[in-house]
Amino acid sequence: MAERQGLRAERASHFTLQGAPFRILGGSIHYFRVPRAYWRDRLLKMRACGINTLSTYVPWNLHEPEKGLFNFKDNLDLEAFISLAWELELWVILRPGPYICAEVDLGGLPSWLLRDKDMTLRTTYPGFTSAVNSYFDKLIPRIAPLQFSNGGPIIAVQVENEYGSYSKDVEYMKYMKQAFLSRGITELLLTSDNREGLQCGGVDGVLRTINLQKISYGALQSLADIQPERPLLVMEYWSGWFDVWGDSHHIFPAEDMVAVVTKLLERGASINLYMFHGGTSFGFMTGAVDFGTYKPQISSYDYDAPLSECGDYTSKYHLLRNLLKSYNSDPLPEPPTLQSRQAYEAVLISQHMSLWDSLTYAEKPVKTEAPISMENLSVHNGNGQSYGYTLYETTIQSGGSLNSRNNVRDRALVFVDRTFIGVFDYRTQRVTLPAGKNARTLSLLVENCGRVNYGEALNAQQKGLVGDIILNNTPLKGFAVYCLDMMPSFLKGVHGGKWKSMTESPACPGFFKGILLVDGEPRDTFIKLPEWMKGVVFVNGHSLGRYWYIGPQKHLYLPAPWLKKGINQIIVFEEQKAAGRINFAENPEYGKVIDVSKHPFCTII
Structure with missing residues (x-):
């Protein structure tokens, strides 16, 4: 039997697959952001647009929500998603992390890692590599049989994600590469970085790729200069952008997007649209950004992508399909019919x-002298709390100035004897409590609004109360702490x-x-x-x-x-x-819009 020749990057002009020239026309869809019943619909729409390769991230925090407890069922059935892509004649580039960014809480890393006070994420710190090894021992045996060499659709696997923008440990990427090789990953390995991270985000023997939105001077050339004998792949071509609470809805004009895609293809590059279909960050999946100011992200992950949040065709989709027709040798399938929608009666x-009556159905409160973060609550088999709300209650003997000292992560409603007093957040750190002579109950309902998913602050993402709360210059003591995670058992x-x-x-x-x-x-x-x-x-x-x-x-x-x-x-x-x-x-409402090309982060490359 002839050897199956997978994706190769041995020529400067193009990839090869099965020995023949191959151009990656890719698009990103996250299975965890789309109801499983709609996976087929979204992938069929992708194929009908002329896309030949699906890329998807794998969120560690969803697959191992508690240490040692793994979930690959229902909407997290990764094997079923990849197999469906293969059935629909789509190749797959898998991006398993362990860090993925993706605008999800802590960039896809499980929050229970933060219970280790010495934890340094995305390094060769033994506490981190031990957890990664345990996770990969469960994950990779599920995906290895779906590689091209085994008759499956996976033609490439990404090693970590945008490490050049983090770069805390020179040995880390070597460790990550070996973590895949030692567990049977044999397909093409690649890294993915913004332009400024290309030099320090790669690892020997692994293809480097670039992320961008606009073609600025020298962006592709910088990639070509680093690996002159390799084909060019824009691993993340940003078709739009994400949104944060309190800001505008970001859009990227369809004509501008298609103009850039056209230039990239004319240059001979392969491309992966991030996102092709964004979907929704259901539950408490959303992350946050912090480039000096903390900003949590919204639930919609529409991303102004070619397929809308609910799977509608956009002008981007139609323009892109018209362009990609000429890059497909066979006629494209007809786009599937859209799902009908309805505005139900109110x-x-x-x-x-x-809330106070619901405490009957919460876990027994944890008693603690000083405040503790939600990650360190001794509930859920010792793993602490990851998401949702945490209620802290203590007794006060007077009114006066209550100071959070910026120890609230991320937002807290303040109550005295269950009467609302005010709000703590990153901007408001002082609240005045009414005077009172008798003992009263002070309650702080703290919400984790989303852990930062990108940047320098990853290791400082404990949530809840992360330090003392001060009343009239005295730290409060003696707390009862309730886990209100809004998970199925509580609900x-x-x-x-x-x-x-x-x-x-x-x-x-x-x-x-x-x-x-x-x-x-x-x-x-x-x-x-x-x-x-x-x-x-x-x-x-x-x-x-x-x-x-x-x-x-x-x-x-x-x-x-x-x-x-x-x-x-x-x-x-x-x-x-x-x-x-x-x-x-029947239709969504995204509020005031702003052109994403004016977003400062998008213009750094």
């Missing part, structure tokens, strides 16, 4: 439960608990329940909460993500596969101001 809130208790009717005065923070009746086959829709302030929405147990009145996102995507005929339960956790109804719309 749902009236029928019941509510205050199950809340759902089956004692709710009050809306005829009784509803209290915030609290949970608010309504019923959506679906007559006939469910359809995609968007939830809108114009009179609410900030919180999280759950539909039939699925977390749609966060909403926040500051925008830019003014909707939450609700995919039809998460609905059913008849009764659908909607639960809203609202922090500060609830309304009496939940609205629906």
